[in-house]
Amino acid sequence: MARPRTPASLQQVTVVTGGSRGIGAAxxxxLARxxxxxxxxxxxxxxxxxRAAAAVRSAGGEAVTVRLDTSEAAGVDRLFDTVREALGPVTGLVNNAGVSGPLGRFTETSPEVMRRVVDVNVTGALLCARRALRELSTAYGGPGGAIVNVSSSAATLGSPGEYVHYAASKAAVDAMxxxxxxxxxxxxxxxxCVQPxxxxTGMHAKMGDPDRAWKKAGITPARRPGEPEEIADAVAWLLSDEASYVSGAVLRVAGGL
Known part of the structure; x- marks a missing residue:
């Protein structure tokens, strides 16, 4: 049996959640390139x-932006409906949207922060994947395609003293x-899935420690933080025909950590 290939006539249309900054924008x-x-x-x-959409257009792609809360099914449906109407049938999803809340000990993390992290990182990822699969699966009349979830190395490291709740949510993404x-x-x-x-990115400042990425460099074998573009390269490969026999992989992109 020949390995599956994207038909040359099929325009690749990919939804990227959390696509305005950081890893998502990169x-x-x-992908536009x-x-x-x-x-x-x-x-x-x-x-x-x-700005992210303008960069896509400058690289030769078309782009549409949609504001939504991925933890709400109606917003997810609106995102996919808008993309389909503006750009054509969806062929891929990068499930990147995520939040962490402030850094701190687990016992000092509020229930509200925990719930929001689970709502976005787990429920939101599930809702986006569900809608994408209904667009892509041949069982639903779709053309096939690919989904790449964005997890975190925290999923296996646990992140004690920082954000155990976030690590737990990303472990759920790996299992999903x-x-x-x-x-x-x-x-x-x-x-x-990729595990950066x-x-x-600006996420560290949101967590309360703008220099955190460089502080982590000391325990990273590569002795430096990653660049968003390095994660984007891994995502692009997993979406491409070069990864046609790759499914169910959790690819760590963490400088040896």
């Missing part, structure tokens, strides 16, 4: 989302990846 730009059109989902920063791959690869949808380590 991924959108990388690979010929994708992009649906950029974002939560609050419209200006950043429009494996389960969905087993369920849907036979229906033409590859599901994989400490990466130079």
């Amino acid at each position: 991924t959108a730009l990388r 690979d010929g994708h059109h992009l649906g950029i989902g974002y939560s609050t920063d419209e200006e950043a989302a429009e 990846t494996v389960g969905l791959a087993k369920e849907f690869t036979g229906e033409g949808v590859r599901v994989n 380590g400490s990466v130079l």
Whole structure:
């Protein structure tokens, strides 16, 4: 049996959640350079989302931005409906949206922060994957495609004293990846995951420690933080035909950590 290939006539249309900044924006730009059109989902920063869309267009792709809360099914449906209407049938998803809350001991983390992290990182990822699979799966009349979930090395390190709740949510993303791959690869949808380590994004400042990425460099074998573009390269490969036999993988991109 020949390995599956993306038909040359099929325009790649990829939804990237959390696509306005950091890893999401870098991924959108990388995919545009690979010929994708992009649906950029974002939560609050419209200006950043429009900058990301402008970068996509400068790279030769088309882009549409949609503001949503991924933990709400209606917002997820609106995102996919908007992308389909503006750009054509969706062929891929980068499930990147995520939050952490402030750094701190587990016992000092509020229940409200814990709930929000689970709502976005777990429920939001599940809702986005569910809608994408209904678009992509051949069992639903879709063309097939690929999903890449964005997890974290925290999923296996536990992140004691920083954000155990976040680590737990990302471990759920890893489990979701494996389960969905087993369920849907036979229906033409590859599901994989990347586990970034400490990466130079604005997320550290939001957590309360802008220098955290460099502080983590001391325990990282590479002796430096990652760049968003390095994570984007891994995501792009997993979405590409070069990874046609890869499904259910959790790819660590963490400088040896």
